[in-house]
Amino acid sequence: MAPLFTARLQLLLLQAMGFLIGLIGQVARAFGGPKFGSMTTPPVTEPLLLLSGVQLAKLIRQRKVRCVDVIQAYINRIVDVNPLINGIVKYRFEAAKKEARDIDKKLAEKLEDDATLEKKWPFLGVPLTVKEAFQLQGMPNSSGLVNRRNAISKTDATVVAYLREAGAIPLGITNCSELCMWYESSNKVYGRSNNPYDLRHIVGGSSGGEGCTLAAACSVIGVGSDIGGSIRMPAFFNGIFGHKPSPGVVSNNGQFPVAKGAQELFQCTGPMCRYAEDLAPMLRVMAGPGVKKLKLDEKVHLKGLKFYWMEHDGGSFLMSKVDRELIQAQKKVVDHLENTLGASVQHVKLKQMKYSFQLWVTMMSAKGPDGTEPMKFVDLLSDHGKPVSPLWELMKWCLGLSAHTIPAIGLALLEAKIKYSPEKYKKFKAMKESLNKELMEMLGDDGIFLYPSHPTVAPKHHVPLTRPFNFAYTGIFSALGLPVTQCPLGLNAKGLPLGIQVVAGPFNDHLTLAVAQYLEKSFGGWVCPGKL
Numbered sequence: 001m002a003p004l005f006t007a008r009l010q011l012l013l014l015q016a017m018g019f020l021i022g023l024i025g026q027v028a029r030a031f032g033g034p035k036f037g038s039m040t041t042p043p044v045t046e047p048l049l050l051l052s053g054v055q056l057a058k059l060i061r062q063r064k065v066r067c068v069d070v071i072q073a074y075i076n077r078i079v080d081v082n083p084l085i086n087g088i089v090k091y092r093f094e095a096a097k098k099e100a101r102d103i104d105k106k107l108a109e110k111l112e113d114d115a116t117l118e119k120k121w122p123f124l125g126v127p128l129t130v131k132e133a134f135q136l137q138g139m140p141n142s143s144g145l146v147n148r149r150n151a152i153s154k155t156d157a158t159v160v161a162y163l164r165e166a167g168a169i170p171l172g173i174t175n176c177s178e179l180c181m182w183y184e185s186s187n188k189v190y191g192r193s194n195n196p197y198d199l200r201h202i203v204g205g206s207s208g209g210e211g212c213t214l215a216a217a218c219s220v221i222g223v224g225s226d227i228g229g230s231i232r233m234p235a236f237f238n239g240i241f242g243h244k245p246s247p248g249v250v251s252n253n254g255q256f257p258v259a260k261g262a263q264e265l266f267q268c269t270g271p272m273c274r275y276a277e278d279l280a281p282m283l284r285v286m287a288g289p290g291v292k293k294l295k296l297d298e299k300v301h302l303k304g305l306k307f308y309w310m311e312h313d314g315g316s317f318l319m320s321k322v323d324r325e326l327i328q329a330q331k332k333v334v335d336h337l338e339n340t341l342g343a344s345v346q347h348v349k350l351k352q353m354k355y356s357f358q359l360w361v362t363m364m365s366a367k368g369p370d371g372t373e374p375m376k377f378v379d380l381l382s383d384h385g386k387p388v389s390p391l392w393e394l395m396k397w398c399l400g401l402s403a404h405t406i407p408a409i410g411l412a413l414l415e416a417k418i419k420y421s422p423e424k425y426k427k428f429k430a431m432k433e434s435l436n437k438e439l440m441e442m443l444g445d446d447g448i449f450l451y452p453s454h455p456t457v458a459p460k461h462h463v464p465l466t467r468p469f470n471f472a473y474t475g476i477f478s479a480l481g482l483p484v485t486q487c488p489l490g491l492n493a494k495g496l497p498l499g500i501q502v503v504a505g506p507f508n509d510h511l512t513l514a515v516a517q518y519l520e521k522s523f524g525g526w527v528c529p530g531k532l
Contacts, residue, residue, distance in 0.1 A: 040495070040530040041081045041196040041216045048073045049217045050528075052275035053126040053282070056220065057167065060125040061117045063107055067100040067125035067169075074127045074171060078218045084199060087213035088172040089132060089190040090139055099169045100125060121167030122281055128168040129219035131207050132190075133180050134269075135254040136160055136173055143256050144178040144187025146403040147383045157254025159223055159269050159286045166285045171219060175209025179257055179380050180225065182407035183233050183471050184464045185209050192461065195237060196529040197496050201458040204234035210272050211238035215497075216529060221282055222272040225255060227263060228360060229454075229474025231270050232501060235486040237458035239497030240526055241516055242272045242486040243279050244478070246507045249290040250283070261374030262366035266478050276520040279485065280513050293507055300514035307337050307345040308442060309450040313476075314354035318469040320455035329489045329498040330450060336522055348442070348449075352435040355428065356476035357469045359435070361418055362428040363479040378412040388412065407465065414468075436480050440505060448515055449503040451477075453486055457496040477503055485512035487519045491527055 044050055048070055051059070059065040075093050082088050103125050107117075117124060130136050133143045135153035142148035156164065164170065178187040185208025186192035193209045195201040196216035203212040207224030211234025214222050224231040226244040235242025250269045252259065259267040271282035284291050311330060312322040337343045352359070367373055381388040381404060388404075390412035396402040397409055420428065443449060455470050464470070477484045482503050489498040502519070504511040519525075 039198045039200065041084055043530040044077070044217045044528050046073045046077065049077055051220075053123055053221045053273065053278040054275075056126050057118075057122060057124050060103070061107070061114050067103040067107075068097060070125060071096050071100040071127060071169060071171070074218065074220075078171065081196070081216050081218055082213075085194045085196050085203070085212045085216050085218075086191055087174050087193050087203070087209045087216065087218060088129060089175050089209065091172045092139065092170060095138075096127075096169050096171050103167070122285060123163065123221070124167030126168045127220050128163055128170045129172055129174050129210060129213050129222045130160055130170055131176055131210050131222070131224050132173040133176050133206070133225060133255050133257075134160055134223055136170055139173045141256055142189050143180055144176055144189050145381070145383055146188050147385055148256070149189050155254070158251040158288070160254065162285050162288055163221075163223070163282075168221065174207075174213050174222065176207060177205035178405045178408040179377070180206035180230060181377060181411055182206065182405070182464070183229065184407065184461065185234070187405055188403055195458050195496075197239065197458070197491070198494070200460050201496065202237060202461055202464065204237040204458070206230040207242075207272065208234045208237075211235055211240060211242070214238065214240050214272055214274055215526070217274070220274060221278055223269065223286075224272045225252070225267065225269045226478065227259065227267040228478050229471050231268075231272060232474045232484060232486040233454060233471065235272055236453035236488075236499040237497065239488040239491070239499065240272060240274050241276050241279055241488065241520075243270045243283060243509070243513065244268045244484045245270050245283060245287070245509055246293070246483045247481045249293050249507075249509070250286050251288065251290070257375065257380050259375070261368045261372050262363055263374050264368055264372075266363055266481055268478070274526040276487075276513070276517040276525060279516060280510070283509065283513070295508070295510045296513075298510055300511055302514060302518055303341055303343050304446065305343060305511065305515075306447045307334075307343055307450065308348045308447060309334055309345065310348055310350060310353065312452065312455075313356055313473065314349065314351060316354045316356065316472075318357050319472060320467050320470055322452050322455045323457065325492050326452055326455075326457070326498060330452065330500055333450060333489065333500060333519065333523070340522070341518075350435065350438060352431050352438075353476065355431060356472035358428050359432045360472055360475035360479045362420065362425060362432055365419060365425070366429075377408075377415050381408060381412060410465070410468070432479060439480065439482070443503075443505040443508075445505060445508055446511075447505060448511060451501045451503060453499045453501050457492055457498065474501065477501070482506060483509040483512055485516045487516045488526055489519070489523050497527070
């Protein structure tokens with residue numbers, strides 16, 4: 001009885017901590033934030049903003065559109081919209097315009113044909129935005145930490161360098177949550193980002209600034225990172241596409257914080273975009289030599305795939321129930337796959353999904369293969385400076401004196417309370433391995449698993465504090481090391497994005513990307529905010 005009692009006590013403690021942080025969230029909501037005249041961003045009127053990166057690059061290569069005109073169109077949109085969403089936190093407009101002029105000048109010389117240009121620069125002249133946690137030469141790299149507000153990147157992160165070498169032009173860097181460890185993008189350096197579909201709602205995190213920037217048509221392709229859903233939640237809440245690749249394919253070099261221990265194995269850098277056709281070309285560029293691990297050139301016969309689906313995690317009391325509208329959206333996908341595509345679709349119940357949060361914590365607290373201990377969040381808060389006391393910071397926060405956000409303080413407080421005993425760790429590690437084996441046998445090399453992106457559509461600001469464990473709907477696939485593509489499925493009755501996660505076996509990213517393109521054609525993909 002003692003171990004069972006201890007387990008229940010620990011779960012009750014988790015609930016109590018969540019409730020306490022939630023109360024603070026309710027107070028924060030009561031005080032509110034900026035008031036907006038309109039709840040959405042204005043619709044797009046410039047046709048250039050409604051083209052994919054692949055399409056823009058083709059028009060630029062063929063000299064049908066000047067690169068400077070594309071860049072200026074995006075700059076105009078940013079100037080109009082970014083004050084509402086606060087997605088881009090630092091511009092590089094003048095540098096971007098110069099790079100665009102250089103491209104137009106090079107193209108005017110007509111030294112290379114279209115095929116050569118496409119092979120060398122597949123994203124020639126395409127506007128790009130980058131999560132602030134990644135190095136972009138000359139741009140800040142604070143990850144929302146006040147202690148790092150003066151940190152300026154001296155070089156580009158590996159993936160940023162690859163995309164620039166492929167011809168993409170960075171317009172700026174985008175907002176994130178403090179130290180990239182919360183699912184609302186707000187910090188004491190740049191403030192809070194707002195959802196373009198309803199400015200009163202969150203953009204997700206930690207790549208939330210990237211999500212809302214892309215959704216508001218202020219960029220066409222972007223870079224995000226994901227260790228618990230930090231690409232997929234913002235993609236879901238903002239109605240765009242986001243892909244968490246198979247681990248070890250895309251380099252994580254050049255971002256802060258730096259993952260340690262087992263975290264290093266499961267952190268993933270990936271593409272975010274409005275149009276599904278950009279996902280595979282972006283991944284091919286971003287992966288560099290790692291692309292050899294994938295099968296991106298392999299043709300996918302969707303009808304021959306085996307589809308599986310599950311509408312919720314089985315009833316974990318740590319998480320919210322999945323909204324009916326999200327279950328209905330998922331069932332529409334299932335019906336379409338069965339009746340229109342003619343594919344095999346099977347409903348499954350994976351009992352261990354109920355412990356998604358616990359399995360994610362097990363992964364995050366594990367040592368690396370070389371015995372390296374994971375980085376403690378409370379140590380990251382200090383960033384090699386004066387040690388931070390979470391309890392003291394909480395008291396300071398209540399007086400408006402803390403340099404940290406309440407989610408960061410809450411996580412630092414929670415961190416010490418959710419450390420598992422050796423017995424508990426062993427139990428959940430075995431459970432994770434069992435679930436992983438079950439999924440591997442189910443998916444093989446021709447299976448797709450459809451799973452909710454989150455229990456709810458994008459909540460209002462501060463509400464995540466009342467639901468701190470809901471991220472486990474995405475976190476579980478980080479812990480399992482599986483490739484996942486987040487796909488939009490239109491809007492609900494209130495105009496907020498719906499969506500679904502598309503999961504495959506390791507290194508079968510080509511399957512999820514192919515399904516993403518199919519779902520885009522079938523359900524419409526990205527919907528422009530404020531569309532008349």
